[in-house]
Amino acid sequence: MKEWYPNDASLLALGEDSVTGVEYIPTGKSPYFLEFRRLVQRVLAVAGRANDLRVYQDGELAVGVRAGRCYVGGGARDYAGVSGLAIAPSATTQVWMDSAGAIQSGTGGFPGDRTVYVPLAEVVADATAITGVDDRRGEAFLQVTDLGMLGISSTAVEIDQVINGVAGTVDSAALNTLTGGPLSTADSEHRHVQVMQGVDGEAYFSLINNDVGASANMGLVLSLPGRLADDTVLIVDPGSGYLTQRFDGAAYHLVGSVHVQVRHEGALTGAVSGRVAGVVAIEGVVSDVILSVGTNIESSTSTDGIDAVVKINGVAVTTTSPGLKSGDGTGFRSTSQGDGVAGIIKTDGTEDVARGDVVTVDLNRSVSGSVTQEASDVVVLVVVRAKRPE
Numbered sequence: 565m566k567e568w569y570p571n572d573a574s575l576l577a578l579g580e581d582s583v584t585g586v587e588y589i590p591t592g593k594s595p596y597f598l599e600f601r602r603l604v605q606r607v608l609a610v611a612g613r614a615n616d617l618r619v620y621q622d623g624e625l626a627v628g629v630r631a632g633r634c635y636v637g638g639g640a641r642d643y644a645g646v647s648g649l650a651i652a653p654s655a656t657t658q659v660w661m662d663s664a665g666a667i668q669s670g671t672g673g674f675p676g677d678r679t680v681y682v683p684l685a686e687v688v689a690d691a692t693a694i695t696g697v698d699d700r701r702g703e704a705f706l707q708v709t710d711l712g713m714l715g716i717s718s719t720a721v722e723i724d725q726v727i728n729g730v731a732g733t734v735d736s737a738a739l740n741t742l743t744g745g746p747l748s749t750a751d752s753e754h755r756h757v758q759v760m761q762g763v764d765g766e767a768y769f770s771l772i773n774n775d776v777g778a779s780a781n782m783g784l785v786l787s788l789p790g791r792l793a794d795d796t797v798l799i800v801d802p803g804s805g806y807l808t809q810r811f812d813g814a815a816y817h818l819v820g821s822v823h824v825q826v827r828h829e830g831a832l833t834g835a836v837s838g839r840v841a842g843v844v845a846i847e848g849v850v851s852d853v854i855l856s857v858g859t860n861i862e863s864s865t866s867t868d869g870i871d872a873v874v875k876i877n878g879v880a881v882t883t884t885s886p887g888l889k890s891g892d893g894t895g896f897r898s899t900s901q902g903d904g905v906a907g908i909i910k911t912d913g914t915e916d917v918a919r920g921d922v923v924t925v926d927l928n929r930s931v932s933g934s935v936t937q938e939a940s941d942v943v944v945l946v947v948v949r950a951k952r953p954e
Contacts, residue, residue, distance in 0.1 A: 618701070619687065627651055628645070637662070825944060847950070854886060860893060860903075861931075881910055889904060
């Protein structure tokens with residue numbers, strides 16, 4: 565539907581537009597051409613900004629861009645204008661200003677990131693001439709700022725929460741205190757994380773600076789105030805690198821593991837049963853059984869060899885005993901270094917040991933061929949992983 569004008573009487577009564585300041589030529593005003601020029605001059609002054617960066621046709625397949633100003637790429641751009649910009653025939657060409665303030669054009673569409681350019685126009689051409697110039701500047705100054713367009717994934721509400729605080733007490737001063745470091749009053753603004761347990765007290769942990777100056781060391785404090793009177797503090801010993809436990813006024817180096825071993829010096833020419841390796845010194849778990857020989861057995865039959873059965877209080881602790889055979893090679897051999905068959909520890913509770921448990925070893929020799937070198941200097945190592953510090 566056609567847009568309406570005001571009625572004739574209203575139009576004839578108009579003297580000056582209150583918004584733009586453009587004056588209407590009074591009826592009968594003379595000389596009329598002078599008044600008309602004044603009208604045109606005022607309209608052009610009002611419309612001057614609308615001409616900024618306007619794309620216009622200046623050849624059969626060429627356009628120009630008027631001078632103007634805009635803001636893009638984090639700064640104001642003052643553009644002097646250009647003419648004779650070539651347009652591709654039989655195509656639609658996009659024209660835009662990039663973030664550096666330079667005019668760009670192409671037929672592949674505008675850039676995908678709306679924050680780095682100002683769209684100016686789309687120019688449609690047939691094989692010989694431009695058929696239309698579609699002004700696209702309105703997309704730059706008539707738009708609602710979209711967070712996705714700005715590359716921001718947070719919502720406006722989330723941004724407000726960061727700036728204004730999620731509650732009335734979380735203001736800029738409180739945030740400054742919270743980020744002031746260990747010597748600030750940050751504890752007055754928040755509580756440390758506390759884990760509530762289903763026991764008769766509260767359990768929590770915290771990291772502390774155990775010392776000051778060059779010897780500063782971080783410690784982990786574990787507390788069970790409802791069950792233990794003292795905190796347990798775990799600290800890495802800066803001298804040895806071992807983990808140290810401090811509890812009830814005493815310090816302990818945490819023992820990672822201990823071992824029990826049995827040695828058979830010289831050649832192993834027959835089976836050895838019930839050889840006492842020793843007594844377990846700590847409460848723990850048997851984690852490995854290793855068989856090593858200074859010189860491996862050599863036989864005409866590659867399957868001839870030896871194995872070791874480790875027993876805790878008379879019960880075998882492995883489902884598969886560590887073993888070495890003639891075919892594994894001559895000289896030094898060890899099941900912990902990829903030779904032979906490694907021992908496999910039981911998982912039925914037999915592997916759990918206590919202080920005072922007796923460890924014995926059976927050395928078995930299986931031979932059917934002609935032996936030219938007996939296994940010698942046989943050693944069995946039983947590794948016990950500690951359950952608690954000693």
